[in-house]
Amino acid sequence: MTLRWIAAACVVLAWLLLCGWAWRGVRRRRSQALAARQDLDAPAAQDDMLVAYASQTGYAEALAAQTADALRAGGLTVRVTPLGQLDAARLASYRRVLFIASTYGEGDPPDAAAAFAGQVMQSGARPAAPAAGASLPHRETPTTLAGLQYAVLALGDSDYAHFCGFGHRLDDWLHAQGAAPLFDLVEVDDGDPAALRHWQHHLGLLAGRSDLPDWQAPAYESWRLARRELLNPGSQGGPCYLLTLTPPDAATPAWQAGDIAEVGPRQMRGGPLMAHREYSIASLPADGTLQLLVRQMRAADGGLGLGSGWLTHIAQTGDEIALRVRGNRNFHAPQDGRPLILVGNGTGLAGLRALIKARRMAGHRRNWLVFGERNAAHDGFCRDEIEAWHRDGTLARVDTVYSRDQAERRYVQHCLLEQAERVKAWVDDGAAIYVCGSLQGMAGGVDAALRQMLGDDPLQTMLHDGRYRRDVY
Ligand SMILES: Cc1cc2nc3c(=O)[nH]c(=O)nc-3n(C[C@H](O)[C@H](O)[C@H](O)COP(=O)(O)OP(=O)(O)OC[C@H]3O[C@@H](n4cnc5c(N)ncnc54)[C@H](O)[C@@H]3O)c2cc1C
Ligand SMILES: Cc1cc2nc3c(=O)[nH]c(=O)nc-3n(C[C@H](O)[C@H](O)[C@H](O)COP(=O)(O)O)c2cc1C
Numbered sequence: 001m002t003l004r005w006i007a008a009a010c011v012v013l014a015w016l017l018l019c020g021w022a023w024r025g026v027r028r029r030r031s032q033a034l035a036a037r038q039d040l041d042a043p044a045a046q047d048d049m050l051v052a053y054a055s056q057t058g059y060a061e062a063l064a065a066q067t068a069d070a071l072r073a074g075g076l077t078v079r080v081t082p083l084g085q086l087d088a089a090r091l092a093s094y095r096r097v098l099f100i101a102s103t104y105g106e107g108d109p110p111d112a113a114a115a116f117a118g119q120v121m122q123s124g125a126r127p128a129a130p131a132a133g134a135s136l137p138h139r140e141t142p143t144t145l146a147g148l149q150y151a152v153l154a155l156g157d158s159d160y161a162h163f164c165g166f167g168h169r170l171d172d173w174l175h176a177q178g179a180a181p182l183f184d185l186v187e188v189d190d191g192d193p194a195a196l197r198h199w200q201h202h203l204g205l206l207a208g209r210s211d212l213p214d215w216q217a218p219a220y221e222s223w224r225l226a227r228r229e230l231l232n233p234g235s236q237g238g239p240c241y242l243l244t245l246t247p248p249d250a251a252t253p254a255w256q257a258g259d260i261a262e263v264g265p266r267q268m269r270g271g272p273l274m275a276h277r278e279y280s281i282a283s284l285p286a287d288g289t290l291q292l293l294v295r296q297m298r299a300a301d302g303g304l305g306l307g308s309g310w311l312t313h314i315a316q317t318g319d320e321i322a323l324r325v326r327g328n329r330n331f332h333a334p335q336d337g338r339p340l341i342l343v344g345n346g347t348g349l350a351g352l353r354a355l356i357k358a359r360r361m362a363g364h365r366r367n368w369l370v371f372g373e374r375n376a377a378h379d380g381f382c383r384d385e386i387e388a389w390h391r392d393g394t395l396a397r398v399d400t401v402y403s404r405d406q407a408e409r410r411y412v413q414h415c416l417l418e419q420a421e422r423v424k425a426w427v428d429d430g431a432a433i434y435v436c437g438s439l440q441g442m443a444g445g446v447d448a449a450l451r452q453m454l455g456d457d458p459l460q461t462m463l464h465d466g467r468y469r470r471d472v473y
Contacts, residue, residue, distance in 0.1 A: 048076040054083040054101040056110035058328040074207025084112040102155040107165020115464040146178035152185045220322035235378040243292045257354035258331030264322035265310035277307025280351035293350040331471040333358045339366035339431035348437020360394045372401040372412040413445035420453040432467040443472040
């Protein structure tokens with residue numbers, strides 16, 4: 001009997017020890033989570049300045065990092081944050097904020113800042129929530145950013161109708177909220193070095209340093225054109241080429257799927273470098289070469305586009321190609337194995353191809369490719385490769401949509417709408433949606449189709465959470 005009691009007591013004791021150990025684990029995880037949250041919510045007073053960026057293809061993000069470095073050189077403590085991760089209260093808790101914002105579409109913000117523009121900038125900013133126990137209900141307080149000093153570096157391209165449109169909207173909104181400009185908005189037209197020097201001059205004043213070095217665009221590397229293959233002979237569309245470039249001697253090139261190649265074109269072999277053009281990288285470093293899918297562009301008078309003409313016509317196999325890689329975090333593959341719906345058309349296959357390769361390497365096989373072009377007979381870009389990926393399970397599903405193979409025009413957005421139930425099921429399962437290719441027609445059509453089948457707010461949430469990403473041009 002006593003033995004039974006001793007045994008029972010031992011079991012209870014062991015159980016209590018186990019519970020205590022598990023509880024400590026829970027507490028440790030909770031306090032780690034709290035610490036992380038506190039870091040995110042750390043009082044702004046600890047930083048001298050916040051640099052907030054809104055970037056679609058990485059340029060504003062890179063300039064935000066350079067801006068922060070310049071300020072830190074003057075001994076300031078600086079935090080760098082995507083604009084989309086700020087809310088009104090957090091913004092209002094800073095004394096000085098520098099904004100670096102690019103513009104897309106019709107004066108629109110980059111995708112990752114859409115929620116900020118749609119919610120915070122629509123509803124106005126409110127001061128930080130009062131401390132616990134304080135009686136002021138912050139929802140009823142008037143909107144204000146009085147006390148905030150700010151400056152805006154607006155990135156854009158004057159070829160577009162709404163030049164620097166979002167930067168200006170942001171500036172107007174900050175002004176209307178009572179924030180005070182540190183200096184006038186600086187517009188940067190297509191990376192204009194003079195405008196960047198003007199911004200740097202102001203940074204020097206803020207940092208109390210007159211000796212900050214000029215920003216240099218990262219140097220080009222010397223790649224070599226090893227191969228150029230026409231992917232669409234006989235196509236109704238412009239010729240599209242798969243280019244294979246070999247890295248500079250002794251270089252260990254590093255990039256991720258989603259990153260962009262900036263190419264310095266020349267108007268003739270051996271001529272001077274012209275302003276760079278951007279191309280989605282279609283391969284991985286593990287392939288040993290950097291590949292691009294480039295459509296040859298021609299003006300109405302038959303003249304070749306500068307960048308595409310250089311890459312698809314003027315440069316010859318063996319020629320040197322000035323190229324530098326730009327990180328494009330917005331289009332990197334999801335970190336986990338969540339399902340991925342990849343949608344694109346034309347040369348948009350480049351970015352999707354690199355993503356599929358990355359997913360294949362990581363062993364993530366729930367990938368659905370929806371790709372559109374004109375005619376199956378001529379425009380089946382990389383068809384053998386895609387079919388092989390479908391056969392070996394890298395692509396769980398492939399839909400190719402050829403717009404001109406039937407009387408009615410049919411595009412990727414129609415294919416998505418026809419399969420709305422499947423799209424919803426994938427999204428319910430946690431899928432992310434990545435779109436690459438034409439801004440005109442395709443990106444808008446796909447966006448409208450997704451909003452129709454998933455709903456406006458849920459898609460907006462996906463955009464905000466990085467589950468809906470676009471690399472469109
Ligand atoms: C993030 C991003 C990724 C991209 N990825 C790719 C990709 O993977 N593949 C790809 O092919 N492209 C891609 N692009 C597009 C690419 O960067 C270039 O815009 C494209 O190659 C055209 O540039 P170009 O220098 O050849 O033409 P440009 O010389 O810049 O001319 C642009 C257009 O105007 C026309 N034009 C030029 N001069 C005149 C004139 N005097 N009068 C009238 N019209 C004229 C040209 O024919 C062309 O259609 C991407 C763009 C971005 C922003
Ligand atoms: C598809 C596309 C649309 C764009 N639309 C505009 C526009 O409407 N107004 C503008 O000033 N710039 C526009 N731009 C230029 C970008 O704002 C500019 O290239 C900026 O430097 C990109 O910065 P990011 O890489 O940080 O997104 C557009 C660029 C692209 C590729």
